[in-house]
Amino acid sequence: MTPEELSSTIVDVLTALVAQGAVTLPDGAPTTVTVERPRQKGHGDYATNVALQLSKKAGMNPREFAGLLAAGLEASAGIAAVEIAGPGFLNITVEAGAQGAVAGQIVAAGAAYGETATLAGQRINVEFISANPTGPLHLGHTRWAVLGDAIGRVLAAAGAEVTREFYINDRGVQMNKFAASIIAAALGEPTPEDGYAGAYIDDLAKAVEAASPGIFDLPADERVIAVRAKGYEIQLQEQQEQLAGFNTHFDVWFSELSLHEEGQETGGVPNTLVRLKDLGHVYEEGGALWMRTTDFGDDKDRVLIKSDGELTYFASDTAYYLNKRARGFDHCIYLLGADHHGYVGRLKAMAACVGDDPAQTLDVLIGQLVKILRDGEELKLSKRAGTIVTLNELAEEIGVDALRYSLARYPADSPLVLDVAEITKASNDNPVYYVQYAHARTCRMKANAADLGMSIDAARVAFDPALLDHERDGDLVRALAEYPRVVAAAAELREPHRVARYLEDTASVFNRWYDTKECRMLPQGDEPVRPANLARLVLVEATQTVIANGLGLLGVSAPERM
Template sequence: MTPAQLSTTIVDALQALVDQGSLTLPDGVPSEVTVERPRQKGHGDYATNVALQLAKKAGTNPRALGEALAVQLRAAEGIGDVEVAGPGFLNITVEAGAQGKVAAEVVAAGAAYGRTDTLDGQRINVEFISANPTGPLHLGHTRWAVLGDAIARVLAAAGAEVTREFYINDRGVQMNNFAASIIASALGEPKPDDGYAGAYIDDLAKAVAAASPGIFELEGDERLAAVRAKGYEIQLKEQQDQLAGFNTHFDVWFSELSLHESGSVPETLASLKEKGHVFEQDGALWMRTTDYGDDKDRVLIKSDGELTYFASDTAYYLNKRARGFDRCIYLLGADHHGYVGRLRAMAACAGDDPAQTLEVLIGQLVKILKDGAELKLSKRAGTIVTLDELAEEIGVDALRYSLARYPADSPLVLDVAEITKASNDNPVYYVQYAHARTCRMLANAADLGMVLPDLTTGFDPALLDHERDGELLRALAEFPRVVASAAELREPHRIARYLEDTASVFNKWYDTKECRMLPQGDEPAGPANLARMVLVVATQTVIANGLDLLGVSAPERM
């Protein structure tokens, strides 16, 4: 019995009391009830404080409501016992057979187990990284590459229709500086003062020359434009390849330049003028964002006629909304706190309720230590280590998991030696090893001729009656709720912490002699062995599904 199923059972018991006339709830019976795992052994399998929550509305005391509810629940299918504790807490023990059915439900659902419909019908755009296409991705982008992707995965698992989007900053003076740097490298000239350095520029110059022979023989603006276009194409492709190798994939690569070429920016300005949120002052065009809590009004067009980035940001937001997204999530770096107020005010000026349509998550910085010193220098970029170099140094799985297991707003220091060691002290190793252990157990079972029983005719869930069986089953039953919570709160680190707890419960179960899956000696595999085989497959499924939500592999061997 999962927490969701038990919640439904409790709701049905409340409704029965109402139908009997022994309980009056002016606001009606709640659609769901919070069910938790008790912190202390001996307090049952699950606990709820629903009697304390509803007693005042019902005009009774919590203890009396708890006693009445307990009578109803004790008669419900799958409930072993109900204890009313303290002022009205209900400690509920589930029958072994009802609890054991969780294993069959997990196995039957397979890769779909953990998915819910809590966000069904919501169309969500998640924009993250959004780097300039002028260099390789680096440590500053790596955390968002992990968290943005993991957030998108858990949102989709909770039923939302999710689009992962990368906003390409391919307009502005930096693109000309980028091209000028490539040209200088190709011609053996000094890089411009405001240009780009690093060995990757020299590599790009060679790649541009190979892809477009004679391009550097062009003159003036023609050469600048041609090199800018080809260098941009090659560098963007490298970023895309970097992210694909890091198991981060985007549905949309959106060009900032396309906003201007399509006429979206002038259309946006005209729309804002109609709504009365734009004014002229000192020869510039402004948006009156202070009307909606911003600390100052924002310039859209400078006095020299140049459009600001804020004009592009506004047009881009409205473009997303026009594409049908109900909510636009932005993942921004630690130096972007000032963007929160202006983006919310911008959405309000556009006629939206930013509390419903816009969400900004701010991430903190990450430091990587190696041999006690911060890892900073890059062979290619010259100043900061690249994503490729990090992945090669640490490994994709170790890096992704280590970045995903902490909240985005927590500053983070990771030690290369700690997150790469093959030890139970290393969380990613610990979780992956638990999955590999299930694979080894099932391989050994296959060698003995054991076959997973039919879940309806050959599996007796009541045989999973040991205390450790129950602990593992309850842990597996929690997974859908953890996924839903991670999606609702945009906190994929909850998945990682859940996996570590579940791996711990599984290892304790594995070490319990009474819970052996494999028969001893020459004994044939009996019904209890086969029941625990189903439990092992269920554990394997949950760990694999959880790791997949973090973009981390589930190895069969370690």
Template sequence: MTPAQLSSTIVAALTSLVDDGALTLPDGVPAEVTVERPRQKGHGDYATNVALQLAKKASTNPRALGELLAKQLEQADGISAVEVAGPGFLNISVEAGAQGKVAAEVVAAGAAYGHSELLGGEKINVEFISANPTGPLHLGHTRWAVLGDAIARVLAAAGAEVTREFYINDRGVQMNHFADSIIAAALGEPKPEDGYAGEYITDLAKAVEQASPGIFQLEGEERRAAVRAQGYAIQLKEQQDQLDGFNTHFDVWFSELSLHESGSVPETLQRLKDLGHVYEEGGALWMRTTDFGDDKDRVLIKSDGELTYFASDTAYYLDKRARGFDHCIYLLGADHHGYVGRLRAMAACVGDDPDKTLDVLIGQLVKILKNGEELKLSKRAGNIVTLDDLAREIGVDALRYSLARYPADSPLVLDVAEITKQSNDNPVYYVQYAHARTCRMIENARDLGMALPEGTAPDQGGFDPSLLSHERDGELLRALAEYPRVVASAAELREPHRVARYLEDTASVFNKWYDTKECRMLPQGDEPVRPVNEARLVLTVATRTVIANGLDLLGVSAPERM
């Protein structure tokens, strides 16, 4: 019995009490009830505080309501006992057979276990990397490549239609500096002022010449434009390949320049004027964002006629909304704290409710240590630690997991030795090894001719859920039953680290089960295969399924051998 199933049982019990006249709830019976795993042993399998929540509305005291509800629940299928504790908490014990069915339900659902329609019908845009196409992706981008992708995965698991978007900062003077740097490298000239440094510029110059022979023989602005376009294409393709190799894939690569070429920015300015949220002062055009909580009004067009980034940001937001997205999520760097208020005010200025259409997540800095010192800067990139450097040094799985297991707003210091060592002290190794252990157990069962329960439904096959009656069986089953709620919570709160921490806890519960002599899955010596062995094989396959599903939400592999 999963928490969701028990919640439905409690709702049904409340409904029955109301229908019988034993309970009055003026606001009606709640659609769902919070059910949690108790922290202390001896407090049943699940606990709920529903009696405390509803007592006042029912014009009674929590203890009395708890006792009334307990008597009703004791008659429900699958519940073995209900205890009223303290001021009205209900501690509920579930029959082994009802709890054991969770294992078969997990196996039957397979890769879909943990998915829901919580956010069904919502179209969500997740923009989680915004970078100049002028160099390699760096450490800051790496954290967003992990967290943004993981957020998109948990949102999709919760039923949302998710689009992953990369915002290309391809408008501005940096693109000319980029082209001038490539030209200087090709001609053997010094790096221009405000130009880009690093061996990658020399490599780019060679790649540009190879792609367009004779391009550097052009003159003046014609050469700059041609080199800019060719260098841009090559560097952007490198960024795309880097992210693909890092298991992060984007649905949309959106060009900032395209906003201006399409006329979106003038249209946005006109819309703001029509809504009455802009004014002129000092020769500049301002948006009146202070009307919606911003600390100051924002400039859209400077006094010299130049458009600001905020004008582009506003046009970009409206473009997303015009593409049909109900909700826009932005992941921004630690130096963008001021953007939260201004983006929310901007959404309000264009007529939206930012609480419903906008999330702005601010990430903190990451420091990588090696041999006690901060990881050295990339010689190729000139002054940054690149995504490729990190992936080679640490490994994709170890790096992704280590970045995903912390909230976005937590500053991080990661030690290369710690996150790459193969020991139970390393969380990613610990979780992946638990998955590999289940695979080895299943392989051993196959060698003994045990029937693998792939696709087993709760009411099919020889699986007897009541045989999973040991205390350790129950702990593992309750952990597996918790997974859908963890995924839903991670999606609602935009916190995929909850999945990582859940996996670590579940791996610990599984290892304790594995080490318990009374819970051995395989028969010992010359013992025949018994129904209890078959039941625990179902539980093992279910555990493998949940760990693999959770790792997939983090973009981390689930190895079968380690």
């Protein structure tokens, strides 16, 4: 019996009590009831405080209300016992068969186990990397590459229609500096002031020449335009390949420059300015055009067009938000770095200025910095880029799985220091190793079972959930049953670290089960294969399914061997 099924059973009992006139609830029985796993052993399998919540509405003493509910639950299928505790808490013990049936449900669902419809019907845009196409992605992008991707995965698992979007900062003077740096490298000249340096620029100059022979012989003005375009194309492709190798995938690569192109009808800057003027939220002062964001809680109004006629980044930000809304997204999620903390208020005010309720259409998540230590020293310099540590270098040194998991298991707003030696060691002290090893153990157990002629298909046919009657069996089944609720919470709160921490706890429960001799899956010595062995094979398959599904939400592999 899953928590959701138990909640439904409690609702049915409440509904029956109301229909019988035993309980009077002005608003009728609730549609859902919260049930939780007790923290202390001996308090049943699940607990609920619904009697305390509803007794006042019913005009009854909480324990009296709880007594009626307990009697109805004890008569329900799958409930072994109900205890009234304290002022009216209900501690519920589920029959072994009803509890064990969850293992069969997990195996039947397979890769779909954990998916819910809690966010069904919502179209959500997750923008989680905004980078200049002027160099390789680096440590500063790595945390968002993991968290943004994982947030997209948990949102999709909760039923939302998700678009993962990369915002390309391809407008501005940095693109001309980029072109000038490539040209200088190709001609053997010094790097221009405020230009881009590093071995990657030399490599890029060679790649541009190889892709467009003679490009550096063009007249100066033509050369800048041509090199800028080709260098942009090559560098952007490299960023895309970097992220693909890091198991991070985007549905849309959106060009900032496109917002300023003529004929842009879905949220371009010119149309945005017209719309803001029509809504009455802009004004002119000092030769500049301002948005009156202080009307909606911002600490100061924001400039859209400077006195010299130059458009600000905030003008692009506003147009980009409207572009997303015009594409049909109900909700826009932004993942920004620690240095963008001031953007929270201005983006919410901006959404309000264009007529939206930011509480309904906008989330801004601020991430803190990450430091990577090697031998006690912070990694700061790159062999290739000169001044940054690239994503590729980190992935090569640490490994994609170890790096992704280590970044995903912490909330975005917590500063993070990771030690290379700690997150790469093959030890149970290393969380990613601990969880992956639990998965590999289930694979080995299934292989050993197959050697004895025990197939999962036959085990499913013969599965008797009532045979999962040991205390450790119940602990493991209940842990596995929690997975859908964890995924739903991770999606609702935009906190994929909840999945990682759940996997670690569940791996621990599984290992305790594995070490309990009364729960052995394989027959010992010359013992025949008994129904209990097959039941526990199903439980192992269910455990493998949950761990693999959870690791998949984090973009981490589930190895069969370690």
